Amino acid sequence: MGRNRHVNIPVFVPHMGCPHACIFCDQKRISGSLDPQTPEKARTLLEESFSTVSRDDHVEIAFFGGSFTAIPEKEMISYLEAAKPYIDEGRAEGIRLSTRPDAIDHHVLSILRDYGVKVIELGVQSLDPDVLAKSQRGHSVEDVFAACALVREYGFSLGIQTMLGLPGDSLEKSLETARGVIDLKPDMVRIYPALILKGTLMEELYLDGSYKPLDLDEAVEWCAQVLPLYRKAGITILRIGLQTSGTLEGSVVAGPYHPAFGELVESRILLKKMTEEIDRLDISENTRLVIKTRPEYMSRIIGQNRRNIEQLKKQYGLKDIHVAADSCCGEFSLKILG
Numbered sequence: 001m002g003r004n005r006h007v008n009i010p011v012f013v014p015h016m017g018c019p020h021a022c023i024f025c026d027q028k029r030i031s032g033s034l035d036p037q038t039p040e041k042a043r044t045l046l047e048e049s050f051s052t053v054s055r056d057d058h059v060e061i062a063f064f065g066g067s068f069t070a071i072p073e074k075e076m077i078s079y080l081e082a083a084k085p086y087i088d089e090g091r092a093e094g095i096r097l098s099t100r101p102d103a104i105d106h107h108v109l110s111i112l113r114d115y116g117v118k119v120i121e122l123g124v125q126s127l128d129p130d131v132l133a134k135s136q137r138g139h140s141v142e143d144v145f146a147a148c149a150l151v152r153e154y155g156f157s158l159g160i161q162t163m164l165g166l167p168g169d170s171l172e173k174s175l176e177t178a179r180g181v182i183d184l185k186p187d188m189v190r191i192y193p194a195l196i197l198k199g200t201l202m203e204e205l206y207l208d209g210s211y212k213p214l215d216l217d218e219a220v221e222w223c224a225q226v227l228p229l230y231r232k233a234g235i236t237i238l239r240i241g242l243q244t245s246g247t248l249e250g251s252v253v254a255g256p257y258h259p260a261f262g263e264l265v266e267s268r269i270l271l272k273k274m275t276e277e278i279d280r281l282d283i284s285e286n287t288r289l290v291i292k293t294r295p296e297y298m299s300r301i302i303g304q305n306r307r308n309i310e311q312l313k314k315q316y317g318l319k320d321i322h323v324a325a326d327s328c329c330g331e332f333s334l335k336i337l338g
């Protein structure tokens, strides 16, 4: 077993305590088909998980899948109590959890702080009031601002989750949301393209034709425009696209799902950068181009099914593009062969 690994122990609390029914959310349906989570089960899961990690590992306990702070207080505290021995013994460095912006206040944050919670991730989805309303989020943009300020005031690390392509969304609104999120100075973000999952209200809208999800190419393009804004602001991007799992794949009815969605986005970002660089080179038609890149970037540079290479050839009328691995290179360098 490796030493000093970062280990995340997830405790899934699907839809528990959440009185809402956001149109994209299938947590209620999932929780109906699963054995309900209980503090006792969480205790057992933690015991089992901690028996497999080394004392040298950096361990974090993560309560995910619902709105943790909307769980009735007594029960929420039982979950925190299940994690407490590991925090007290120093075997876990902290707890992270996800919740809704309108489900926190001074009282709940002081409880979380006392129990060793370090990171709070807020499901924000959008900073556009119309998108929030159409998604039936049940909270306002002002709730988001207030929640972020409170999370900061109590000294937690702040994570923000956003969703692109919800009903009423547009590329401009998603970019505005990203700019607004950056102003809130989160430590980290997760970006998800909206997918239509079985049993959700969004599925009904899709089936009756009143909502059309982004197609894969649009979703990749939107994310490829949004991501660099966060990177430029120095914000850690924890995830792009939902984590692939058999359960997720079985649930997706429609929408821009791809098991390597993040890779597609990174590849599109590189395509944009290469295009900017070629524009600067003032290249003439029928020339040959060599792209050197680090071995680990090769597949992103080439793109899935050689998409980037074919696009560049077509766009600039190039005769040929040769991609070569060069570990001394940065992301890439271009050379015209004539």
Ligand code: SF4
Binding pocket: 015, 018, 019, 020, 021, 022, 025, 026, 027, 065, 066, 067, 100, 123
């Ligand atoms: S607040 Fe979260 S858990 Fe509740 S319905 Fe919305 S997305 Fe699902």
